[in-house]
Amino acid sequence: MNVENLIYIVEDEVKLARLMEDYLMAAGYQTQTFYDGQMAFNAIKQQAPSLILLDLMLPGMDGIEVAKHTREFSNVPIIMVTAKVEEVDRLLGLEIGADDYVCKPYSPKEVVARVKAILRRAGQQPVIDVQPSSELIQVDEAKMIVQISNEKLDLTALEFQMFLVMFNEPGRIYSRQQLMDAIYNDHRVVSDRTIDSHIKKLRKKIAATYSDHDLIQSVYGVGYKYEPNQ
Structure with missing residues (x-):
């Protein structure tokens, strides 16, 4: 089988x-x-x-x-x-x-x-994207892998998709609704609390490998962004 x-x-x-x-x-x-x-x-x-x-x-x-x-x-x-x-x-x-x-x-x-x-x-075609501003972070979209300092993060499929959305546009602020729309393509109703839970877990996994900088940052009253530079 x-x-x-x-x-x-x-x-x-x-x-x-x-x-x-x-x-x-x-x-x-x-x-x-x-x-x-x-x-x-x-x-x-x-x-x-x-x-x-x-x-x-x-x-x-x-x-x-x-x-x-x-x-x-x-x-x-x-x-x-x-x-x-x-x-x-x-x-x-x-x-x-x-x-x-x-x-x-x-x-x-x-x-x-x-x-x-x-x-x-x-099963998407392999795309390896190394963020120019930080060679520490690598993303393999086909294998749904994020590596920081060559250490693989243990992400679920939804966590990977959420990270990928923000990673592809550093500095852009995404509202919770925009993140919902990006990772749930059937436009279901999902609460803000669910998105916050995913973000919290994603941040925890990143911090376990890379604690020097908060890569996923909160923007009060607006949403979240990926910020590779301090």
Whole structure:
């Protein structure tokens, strides 16, 4: 089985899981389905797939725990499936670090479209951009890698996209809405708090490698910017 084309479906509703299998396979993906969170997590530890479609409510280990423990060792893209709209900020924010979410009931076609969008970003043509003002920072867009002083940052797909948007235009101030529009191409409604959570986590990861300067800066009352120079 080719892991580059493999989707893990973690869903305890058998009919829904099989429906997603059919749609994803029709779109050209290979699938493996788990009806139990613990079994899914054990499989992820053995072989991380291209993407995980992860239900929130699961027997054995719930989706939040699966995602949290997976993030301890892998940046595999995770799309959370939830019937609890009030959980969305938590799923996408600091606690979980999911890359996307869908709410039940959902359209299988919409889920396939989101899977394609995330994997398409990961499979873009290689572009290596070294910021002229600082050779310390390198970005490989195809591999979704940011390196500072040759040390790779452990970023999720959403964190990488957010960094890339600001990195490409140093000094430009982006409002929260502009960042939302840039990283969520389906124009969903996402709260300012979710964007702030992503920024906070991104800053923490950068600071762990490069603490000399705050590369992502807040502009009070406006938004955020990437500033390579002090």
